[in-house]
Amino acid sequence: MNNDILIQVKNLTKHFPITRGAIIQRQVGAVQAVDKVTFTIRKGETLGLVGESGCGKTTTGRTILQLYRPTAGEVFFRGIELAKLKGKQLRRARRNMQMVFQDPYASLNPRMNIGNIIAEPLEVHKIGDRQERRERVQELLRLVGLSPHFLTRYPHEFSGGQRQRVGIARALALQPEFIVLDEPISALDVSIQAQVVNLLAQLQQTFGLTYLFIAHDLSMVRHISDRTAVMYLGKIIELATRNELYGHPLHPYTQALLSAVPIPDPIRERKRQRIILEGDVPSPANPPRGCRFRPRCPSIQDLCKQKDPEWREVAADHWVACALYN
Amino acid sequence: MAQRVLEVNNLVTCFKTNEGTVHAVNGISFYVEEGETLGIVGESGCGKSVSMLSVLNLLPQPPANVSADSIRFQDTELTKASKGEMRNIRGSKIAMIFQDPLTSLNPVLTMGFQIMEPLRLHLGMSEEEARNRAGELLHLVGIPEPHDRLSDYPHQFSGGMRQRAMIAMALTCNPPLVIADEPTTALDVTIQAQIVDLVKRLRDKFGMSLIWITHDLGVVAGLADRVNVMYAGFVVETAPINDVYMVPRHPYTAALLRSLPRIDGSQEEQLESIDGMPPELLELPPGCPFAPRCAFTKDICRQQNPHLKEINPEHWIACWVDITTGKVR
Ligand SMILES: Nc1ncnc2c1ncn2[C@@H]1O[C@H](COP(=O)(O)OP(=O)(O)O)[C@@H](O)[C@H]1O
Ligand SMILES: Nc1ncnc2c1ncn2[C@@H]1O[C@H](COP(=O)(O)OP(=O)(O)O)[C@@H](O)[C@H]1O
Ligand SMILES: [Mg+2]
Ligand SMILES: [Mg+2]
Numbered sequence: 170m171n172n173d174i175l176i177q178v179k180n181l182t183k184h185f186p187i188t189r190g191a192i193i194q195r196q197v198g199a200v201q202a203v204d205k206v207t208f209t210i211r212k213g214e215t216l217g218l219v220g221e222s223g224c225g226k227t228t229t230g231r232t233i234l235q236l237y238r239p240t241a242g243e244v245f246f247r248g249i250e251l252a253k254l255k256g257k258q259l260r261r262a263r264r265n266m267q268m269v270f271q272d273p274y275a276s277l278n279p280r281m282n283i284g285n286i287i288a289e290p291l292e293v294h295k296i297g298d299r300q301e302r303r304e305r306v307q308e309l310l311r312l313v314g315l316s317p318h319f320l321t322r323y324p325h326e327f328s329g330g331q332r333q334r335v336g337i338a339r340a341l342a343l344q345p346e347f348i349v350l351d352e353p354i355s356a357l358d359v360s361i362q363a364q365v366v367n368l369l370a371q372l373q374q375t376f377g378l379t380y381l382f383i384a385h386d387l388s389m390v391r392h393i394s395d396r397t398a399v400m401y402l403g404k405i406i407e408l409a410t411r412n413e414l415y416g417h418p419l420h421p422y423t424q425a426l427l428s429a430v431p432i433p434d435p436i437r438e439r440k441r442q443r444i445i446l447e448g449d450v451p452s453p454a455n456p457p458r459g460c461r462f463r464p465r466c467p468s469i470q471d472l473c474k475q476k477d478p479e480w481r482e483v484a485a486d487h488w489v490a491c492a493l494y495n
Numbered sequence: 496m497a498q499r500v501l502e503v504n505n506l507v508t509c510f511k512t513n514e515g516t517v518h519a520v521n522g523i524s525f526y527v528e529e530g531e532t533l534g535i536v537g538e539s540g541c542g543k544s545v546s547m548l549s550v551l552n553l554l555p556q557p558p559a560n561v562s563a564d565s566i567r568f569q570d571t572e573l574t575k576a577s578k579g580e581m582r583n584i585r586g587s588k589i590a591m592i593f594q595d596p597l598t599s600l601n602p603v604l605t606m607g608f609q610i611m612e613p614l615r616l617h618l619g620m621s622e623e624e625a626r627n628r629a630g631e632l633l634h635l636v637g638i639p640e641p642h643d644r645l646s647d648y649p650h651q652f653s654g655g656m657r658q659r660a661m662i663a664m665a666l667t668c669n670p671p672l673v674i675a676d677e678p679t680t681a682l683d684v685t686i687q688a689q690i691v692d693l694v695k696r697l698r699d700k701f702g703m704s705l706i707w708i709t710h711d712l713g714v715v716a717g718l719a720d721r722v723n724v725m726y727a728g729f730v731v732e733t734a735p736i737n738d739v740y741m742v743p744r745h746p747y748t749a750a751l752l753r754s755l756p757r758i759d760g761s762q763e764e765q766l767e768s769i770d771g772m773p774p775e776l777l778e779l780p781p782g783c784p785f786a787p788r789c790a791f792t793k794d795i796c797r798q799q800n801p802h803l804k805e806i807n808p809e810h811w812i813a814c815w816v817d818i819t820t821g822k823v824r
Contacts, residue, residue, distance in 0.1 A: 221683035328772050358538040359710060363754035363768035385684065388713075392756035392766065415760060429688035430758040431713030435736045437759065438717035445692050446685045448639075449653045 174248075175347060175379050176210040176233065181242035183225075183232045187454060200454045202228040204403040205242065207480055208488070210347070215373065215380040217394030217411075219387050219426075221450060224400040226383045227271075230349040233381070234266050235259075246347070264294060267340035271352035273332035277324040283310075283335055284320035290342045309338040314368060330361035334368065341372065347379045355384065366393055387430045391415050396486070399423045402461040403453050405480075409487040419489045421468045422446075460492065468493060497528040500672050500704045501550070501589075504564040508542075508549045511558050515777045519545040521728040524803075527672065532698065532705040534719030534736070536712055538773065542728040543708045547674050551589065552581050569671065587617045590665035594677040596657040600649040606633075606660055607645025613667050632663035636693055655686035659693065666697060673698075674706045679714065691718060712755060716740060721809075724748045727774050727784035730803065734810035744819075745812045747785045783815070791816040793823050 184199035203225040210216045218226050231237045233244050235251050244251045246262055254262055267290075270276035277286055287306045291297060297305060307317035313334040324332055333353055340348050350369065354362040366389065372378060384390050390397055391411060398408040399420065407420040418424045425444040432438050446465050457463050460473040472478075472492040480490045508520040520542040527533045535543050548554045549561045552573065566573040568584060576584070585591075593599050600609060610632060611625035620628060626645065633641030636659040649657060658678060665673055675694070679687035691714060698705055709715055715722060715736075722739045724732040724747065732745035743749040753767040771788040774780055780787065786796040795815050803811040804824075817824050 221685065330772070358773075359712070360538060360751055360754055360769040361772070363766040364770070367766060367768055387684070388756040388758045391758060391760060412760075415758065425685060427758060429684045431691075431711070431717055432757050432759055432761075433712040433716050433740065433752060433755050434757070434761070435716045435740050437761070438713075441717070443688055443692065445689055447689075449655055449686070450683075 173212040174209045175212040175246070176381075177243075177245040177248070178206060178208050178210075178233060179243045179245070180205045180207055181229070181232060181244060182206075182240045183228050183237055184240045198454055201403045201456055202453055203232060204456075206400075206403075206405045208398060208405060208408055210379060210381060211395075212346075212379055213373075213377050214395040215382050215393055217390035217397040218381060218383045218400060219385060219390050219397060220400030221385060221426075223450065223453065225403045225453070226385075226400055227351055229400070230268065230351050230381055230383055234268055234349055235263070236268070260294070264290075264343045265345050266347045266349070267343065267345040268349045268351060269333070269336045269340045269353045272356055273329045273336060274324075274356070276336055277332055279324050282321050282323055283327075286324070286335060287339045287342055290339060294343060296343070305342065306338075309341055312341065312372070313338045314364075328361075329357050330364060333357060333365055337365075337368065337372070341376075344376070345378070347381070349381045349383065351383045352385070353382075354389065355386065362389065369393070387427060388432075399426065402450060402456055404461055404490065405488075406462065406491065407489045409484075409489075413484075413487050417487075419483065419487070419494060420462075420491045421466050421493070422462045425467075460490075497531065499526045499567075500529050500531075500569060501706075502526040502565070502567045503546075503550060504566070506546060506549055506561070506563040506566070508545050508554070508559060508561045511560065517776045518779055519728050519776060520549060521779070523725075523728070523730045525723055525730060525733065527704045527706055529671075529704060530702050531721065532707060532719045534715035534722040535706060535708045535725060536710065536715055536722060537725030538710055540773065540776070541725040543725055544676055546725075547591070547676060547706070547708065551585055551591065551674075552576075553585075583617075586613060587668040588670050589672045589674060590668075590670040592658070592661050592665050592673065592675040592678045594680050596654075596661040597649060599661065600657065602649055604648075605645065606647050606649060606652065609649075610645070610660070610664050610667065613664070617668050628667075629663075632667060633660065635666070635697070636660070636663045637689070638663075654682055655689060658682060658686075658690055662690070662693065662697070666701070669701060670703060672704045672706070674708070676708045677710070678707075680709065680711070687714070694718075712740075712752065724751075727779065728776060729784060729800075729813060731785065731814070732812045733803070734807075738807070738810045742810075744806060744810065744817075745785075745814050746789045746791050746816070746818055749818060750790070783813070791818055791821060795823060 182205055183203040184201050186196045187198040188194040189197045220226055232239050284306050288302045291302045310317045315334050354365050382393055394411050396410050397414045398405050401422050407423045418427055425446045428444045448465055459475055460478050463473045470492045478490045478492050479495055482488050483494045504524045505522050507522050510517040550566055610629040614620045614625040614628055630642040679690050719736050721735050723730045726747050732748045750769045769788050774784050782797040783800050786792045801813045801815050803813045805811050815823050
């Protein structure tokens with residue numbers, strides 16, 4: 170891994186308007202799905218993005234890829250601001266950035282055969298002729314560990330793990346540099362998860378891919394990521410190298426989150442001290458003032474109520490947004 | 496030896512479908528002792544839920560076809576119990592907690608009404624007694640302002656709160672046995688920790704027996720005394736908790752544990768993956784159901800399905816091979 174920055178995200182914000190009224194819609198509020206997040210993704214690394222459901226992981230991934238128009242903030246790909254790109258340049262940038270979706274059942278068009286599903290991005294970008302595309306699809310199937318004969322089959326004939334491999338083949342079709350993997354294994358059975366994770370790691374090696382790996386399984390993210398970012402209610406609250414984040418978590422939320430993950434080892438498990446958080450995550454339509462974690466935080470300070478904690482690098486490559494470290 | 500609260504012998508459940516017969520549960524036997532927590536683990540579709548629904552006689556027959564040599568709960572033989580007896584047992588003796596509380600809650604009735612109903616029905620409480628008790632129960636499971644929340648409808652509760660309420664309802668009649676079927680699977684990990692913590696405290700307080708079904712080997716590690724590992728409708732390994740995790744002897748259990756990453760980094764190397772997929776329950780292979788994916792497969796594994804054998808005290812596996820030597824036993 171090197172330190173070249175591939176993706177730079179600055180104050181990225183995505184709010185979804187909440188509207189009322191059937192004919193004349195007026196905005197009555199906004200879901201603050203992602204709010205002023207700042208981080209970088211380095212070339213060839215896997216950045217893990219973890220957090221509980223609804224905290225804004227998918228929205229972050231989609232907004233980086235410009236699948237959603239940001240409400241504010243910027244995304245730079247190799248130093249070029251994506252929102253400023255148009256036409257051919259935008260298409261080229263898009264080719265370079267792909268996404269693999271969570272639900273292998275919903276994300277593949279059931280009426281298209283596997284060959285056409287994987288070839289679709291090639292057709293959209295007018296790459297190769299029919300024969301070349303067919304050969305490329307067969308090569309991609311082989312790459313993801315599926316038989317090239319599967320070409321003419323339909324999604325319903327495949328298991329979840331196989332469908333996820335098809336989704337990965339499709340994402341690889343245009344030889345992207347960067348892939349957002351949005352919970353690519355969450356819907357899979359335990360014994361199949363390792364298959365897909367190992368495949369992703371091997372593809373990354375072969376093609377020098379850069380991943381944003383979104384998941385709520387913190388153990389798997391520890392396994393796969395070089396650095397890990399933790400989200401809570403639309404904010405990234407901590408980001409550090411894998412060993413640093415899992416070994417020395419600083420934010421009280423990260424600490425609670427890590428302590429909540431069970432270990433498949435009864436002896437360790439009996440000895441563990443859990444930090445049990447009280448209550449539920451508040452609504453992103455009406456987040457608490459000041460620090461968003463404040464209502465559940467076991468180490469709350471006076472400052473936390475008044476202002477948003479600063480996003481600071483408190484040690485080399487270890488960022489945290491918490492008044493304890495301001 | 497402790498009393499067995501529930502003892503099931505040779506339970507078989509299949510479903511007649513248009514595609515053929517689905518062999519969901521294929522002759523499993525298990526028991527739960529008084530005050531004991533039994534974990535049942537296995538991947539989706541391996542028969543965890545169907546086996547419990549079969550025990551409680553909750554599957555419509557047909558399409559299901561349930562048979563067992565015996566299903567004994569305390570002093571009652573459930574295979575011979577009348578509909579009324581079964582209803583009474585389910586209402587007050589064996590409580591179930593499901594993955595999705597919304598499916599077992601009525602959306603148009605208040606939470607209070609739904610918690611109070613069994614109290615009045617099974618315990619004969621008056622309206623006022625039931626209301627007070629319902630409030631206490633919600634308080635017991637950690638719902639803030641419990642008496643005010645009784646007039647809420649299920650959708651006004653968060654996922655974690657609904658599961659707490661379900662636990663409260665499960666405990667209303669102080670049942671000797673609680674069956675929890677993936678109760679935390681739909682919840683976030685910090686909420687899961689809340690629920691597991693709550694269940695542990697209540698279990699220790701009331702001393703009930705607990706069957707905890709999950710596909711998450713982590714959750715069970717901190718909760719169960721003994722574990723059944725299921726695969727394709729069979730129990731393939733059963734042992735005290737430490738044995739299952741520390742010295743797994745069935746190749747499936749061993750491989751599954753090696754395929755799991757760990758939050759404390761105690762398993763840092765490449766994850767071992769299990770090739771292939773579980774078998775189609777429409778046409779089970781004649782031999783061991785795991786043989787097609789197993790690293791130890793011998794000829795006999797493809798021909799005959801092994802029965803559970805006790806290889807160490809209380810440690811049973813269904814496998815022809817000794818994985819410590821790689822040879823047929
Ligand atoms: N298209 C949308 N319109 C309105 N709200 C949305 C939309 N997508 C996501 N949200 C909301 O934004 C928040 C973050 O969602 P999401 O990014 O999907 O979270 P995660 O992937 O972490 O579970 C949630 O409250 C969700 O309901
Ligand atoms: N009503 C039904 N008709 C046909 N097959 C069923 C029915 N209910 C369950 N099954 C099948 O029985 C098997 C076991 O299911 P289940 O016990 O729900 O698995 P799990 O271990 O995930 O709880 C699965 O293959 C499932 O598809
Ligand atoms: Mg998501
Ligand atoms: Mg189930």
